[in-house]
Amino acid sequence: MKELITELGEKQETSDEKGSQVRIPFNSFLLWWSNVHKGGKRGERYRKMFKFKQAKLNLMSDFDVDNIIATPVGAKGTPEFRVVFKYQQKNGKIKQISPWHDIPLRHGQTH
Known part of the structure; x- marks a missing residue:
């Protein structure tokens, strides 16, 4: 993710870099989507x-x-x-x- 953002010329926050390792289970995403x-x-x-x-x-x-x-x-x-x-x-x-x-x-x- 870090390489992609750098290649696109975007500024990346340190917190974004750490967050790129997080995986979100589909059920959690679906729950969030429904609530939003x-x-x-x-x-x-x-x-x-x-x-x-x-x-x-x-x-x-x-x-x-x-x-x-x-x-x-x-x-x-x-x-x-x-x-x-x-x-x-x-x-x-x-x-x-x-x-x-x-x-x-x-x-x-x-x-």
């Missing part, structure tokens, strides 16, 4: 946005994993490297999608 995103206007906006995205996924109940096209962009091993995901729809059009929001976690799963 519950209640209040901000939490309500997040829930509404999540419901909207969930509804969008439900509309894709005929999602076919075989129609995903992964295209590498930029030179491998550089900060510019990305993988862009696209989906060929039934009408033949190709649409860019998000692997985090548009692709079901398991094949055949719609929500």
